Amino acid sequence: MACGSTSLWAGETSWFCCGNAWGPCNGAGGGACGNCQSSANHGAWPNASQACWDITRPDLCGENIPRRGCGSVMNVKHQCSGATVCITITDCGPRTKEWCGETACCNGTCRTNRVLDLTPAAYSALGDLSSGKLPVYIYE
Amino acid sequence: MTAHQDDTGGLDRRRLLARAALGGATVVGATALGGIDADAAFAAPQSPLDPAITKSSFVEGRITGISGSVLEIAGSYGDRSRIRMTNATSVWKVRPTTAEVIEIGDGLYARGVEMPDGTVAADAVWVNIVNLHTTIRGIEKKRLHLAHGHHELTGNVIADTTSASYAGRAPTADLSRLRIGQSAQVLGAWRPSDDSVDVVRVSVGH
Amino acid sequence: MLATTSSLAPVVLAVLLGWTGAWKLFGSRVVQQAPKTALARMLRSSERAALVLRGTALVELVLAAGLLAFPAYPLPGVATALLGAGFTGYLGYGLVIAPESSCGCTASEAAPVTWRSFARAGVVLAGGTAAATSSTAWWVTVVERPATSLALLAVGAAGLVVLSVDPDRWWLLPLRRTRLRVFGHPLAGKAAGERVPVAATVELLENSLAWQAASPVVRSGLLDHWEEAGWRFLLYSGVHEDASRGEGDGDGEGGARPVSVVFALDATASRDTAGAPAARVGVVDADTGRPVPVDLTAVRPREVLPVAG
Numbered sequence: 001m002a003c004g005s006t007s008l009w010a011g012e013t014s015w016f017c018c019g020n021a022w023g024p025c026n027g028a029g030g031g032a033c034g035n036c037q038s039s040a041n042h043g044a045w046p047n048a049s050q051a052c053w054d055i056t057r058p059d060l061c062g063e064n065i066p067r068r069g070c071g072s073v074m075n076v077k078h079q080c081s082g083a084t085v086c087i088t089i090t091d092c093g094p095r096t097k098e099w100c101g102e103t104a105c106c107n108g109t110c111r112t113n114r115v116l117d118l119t120p121a122a123y124s125a126l127g128d129l130s131s132g133k134l135p136v137y138i139y140e
Numbered sequence: 141m142t143a144h145q146d147d148t149g150g151l152d153r154r155r156l157l158a159r160a161a162l163g164g165a166t167v168v169g170a171t172a173l174g175g176i177d178a179d180a181a182f183a184a185p186q187s188p189l190d191p192a193i194t195k196s197s198f199v200e201g202r203i204t205g206i207s208g209s210v211l212e213i214a215g216s217y218g219d220r221s222r223i224r225m226t227n228a229t230s231v232w233k234v235r236p237t238t239a240e241v242i243e244i245g246d247g248l249y250a251r252g253v254e255m256p257d258g259t260v261a262a263d264a265v266w267v268n269i270v271n272l273h274t275t276i277r278g279i280e281k282k283r284l285h286l287a288h289g290h291h292e293l294t295g296n297v298i299a300d301t302t303s304a305s306y307a308g309r310a311p312t313a314d315l316s317r318l319r320i321g322q323s324a325q326v327l328g329a330w331r332p333s334d335d336s337v338d339v340v341r342v343s344v345g346h
Numbered sequence: 347m348l349a350t351t352s353s354l355a356p357v358v359l360a361v362l363l364g365w366t367g368a369w370k371l372f373g374s375r376v377v378q379q380a381p382k383t384a385l386a387r388m389l390r391s392s393e394r395a396a397l398v399l400r401g402t403a404l405v406e407l408v409l410a411a412g413l414l415a416f417p418a419y420p421l422p423g424v425a426t427a428l429l430g431a432g433f434t435g436y437l438g439y440g441l442v443i444a445p446e447s448s449c450g451c452t453a454s455e456a457a458p459v460t461w462r463s464f465a466r467a468g469v470v471l472a473g474g475t476a477a478a479t480s481s482t483a484w485w486v487t488v489v490e491r492p493a494t495s496l497a498l499l500a501v502g503a504a505g506l507v508v509l510s511v512d513p514d515r516w517w518l519l520p521l522r523r524t525r526l527r528v529f530g531h532p533l534a535g536k537a538a539g540e541r542v543p544v545a546a547t548v549e550l551l552e553n554s555l556a557w558q559a560a561s562p563v564v565r566s567g568l569l570d571h572w573e574e575a576g577w578r579f580l581l582y583s584g585v586h587e588d589a590s591r592g593e594g595d596g597d598g599e600g601g602a603r604p605v606s607v608v609f610a611l612d613a614t615a616s617r618d619t620a621g622a623p624a625a626r627v628g629v630v631d632a633d634t635g636r637p638v639p640v641d642l643t644a645v646r647p648r649e650v651l652p653v654a655g
Contacts (some may be wrong), residue, residue: 020216022247023330039200081561101309107555124251128567129266132327140311160628160637161610230567230584262438264567281532310616311545316534320523
C-alpha cells in the first residue's frame, strides 16, 4: 500500500495516545480499529465509519470529509516545514465539531479545523509534541 | 549528564548566541525570501528523497534505568531500548529543561537517530507528556478537576507555566475564562506518583 | 427515632443494592468495565472478574428482595452487613494493590476508588446491622408515622445521591458553577495579560516564515530560552549539511556538522498581536561557536523516510 501524492484534505492535526501506554491515554485498548499503537505511525480520521462520523460531525464545521476506513494509508505533510510521514488510520477522531474555526497558521496561510489526530510517533516526525497542533496537508 | 550551559560559560554562550541571532538574517513577511507559496507546494510533486538523510527513530516507554547519559527504556509492548542523550538533545518535562530532571519510572517519547551500537541518539525527548481530551468538572486555586473518559483526573495548575488558549487564540496566562462543563484539550505532564497531570496548556473551544 | 430509622433502613438498602445489582447483572458494559476494576487485578483475569461481578449482582438483588419482603427476620440484615464488610475489605485491598483502578461497584462508573466508595460500603454495613436489629416491618412504620418516614427516606435518598458518581451532573456541577459565580473565579487575577508565555512565542515562531526556512536545519525541540533587551531568544540544535563537502566526521554524513540555531523574537508579541512577526535567525557551529553562513533560501525541506509499521 503506497502512501502517495494525490491531495485528499488539509487542516489541523493534533496528537493522542492509544494502545498499551504509560499514563492516562484516550484510546486505551487499541482504539476504534483495535490495533492502534502510540509507537507506530498511526492516526485517527473523523470519518472512519458511520458511528465515527456521528461522534466527530466534521460537517458541523463545514468539513465534508470523505470516508476512509480502518487501514487507509495517508501521507501527512507539515505545511510549514515540509516534513512528511506516512500513516495508517487505526482510530476514530478528533472531535472536529468541538473545535470549529480553530486555526493553525504558517506565515499567514492558515489551516482551519481539526481534521486529523496522529500518534506520538507520527506527530513527532513532523514537529514538537509540546506544540499540540500543526497545519498539515493530507495526501493518499 | 551535562547541563545545557554550565555556570561559568553559560552567560558568555548566551551572549554569543544572541549576537549571532541579532546579527543574522532577519526574516519578515514574504519579501525577504521571495515568498514560499504553500498552496502551490501542496499541488506540486514531492521532491526526491535525499539518501544522505538518516532514518528517524521513535521510542516510547517507561524509564527503567539511567546510566550516565544512556536511558534504559521498557516499551509498552515488552520491547527494550536504550536512548543516548547529548548536549544537542532537547528535554521536555513540563517545560524545556535539562536531563537532570528525568527520573526512573517516568514515561517517555523520544525522537532520534539509530546508531550502529543499537542505541538511539535522541534529538528530542518528551517526558510524561500527555494530550488529553477532557471535560472541566471543577475549578480551584491550584487544581482543575477534569473528567477524562469515565475517569476523574486532577489537573495541577502550575504557577508561571499553565496557560490557556481560548477558541484557538494564542496561549495566555489568564485562566479566569475557564468554565465548568467546558470541553478542554489538556496538554501536560503526567505525575506517576499520584496519577495527576501538571497542566501546561488547556485549550477550550467555544 | 432509632427504631424508626432501623425499620426504614431495609428500604434504603434495597434501593441501593437493587440499583447496583441491576446495573451489574443487566448492564451491557460489565464486560467492558471489568478489566479496569481492582477485582480483575486480584483475580488476574477480566473474564473471572466479570463473572464475579455478575454473581455479586445476583446476591445483591436477592438481598434487596429479602430486605423488602422479610423485614422482621434478621437474616437479610445480617447477610447485608456481611456483604458490606466484604465490600469494605475488597475496597481496602483494591486500593493497596491497584490504586488507579475502579471498584466496579455499579459497573457504569469507571471512576477510581475514592472515599465515596468506602462510604457506600459503610452504609451497607451499618444499614445491614440496623436492619438485622429492627423488629418492626417497614410498611408498618410508614403507615404509623408517615411524615417521619418520608423525611427519613428523603434523607436516605439524598445520601445515596451524594455518594453516587452518576447523578453528579444534576447537582454537583451546577452547585460548583454557582459557587464560582458567588465567590468569584479562583483563577482570576493570575498575571492577567502582561507577560506573554513562552509557549505563545514558540507558537509565533512556528507560524513564521523564519521557521519555514530554518526548520530543515533544526533537529531538536526547544533546548533553552531567555530574554534580553525586549528580545526573547529560542535555542534549538540542528545539523547543517554543507554543500561544499567540508571535513566529514567519518560517520557517513559527509559535510554535516552540528549547529545551534537561535531565533530572536519580540518578547511581547504573540499570534494575536503580531501580524507578520519579524524573527531573526542565527546559526552557530555547536563546537566552535563561530557563525555558520547558512543561505536560508537554499535550504531544501528534508523528507522523513516512512518508518515501517
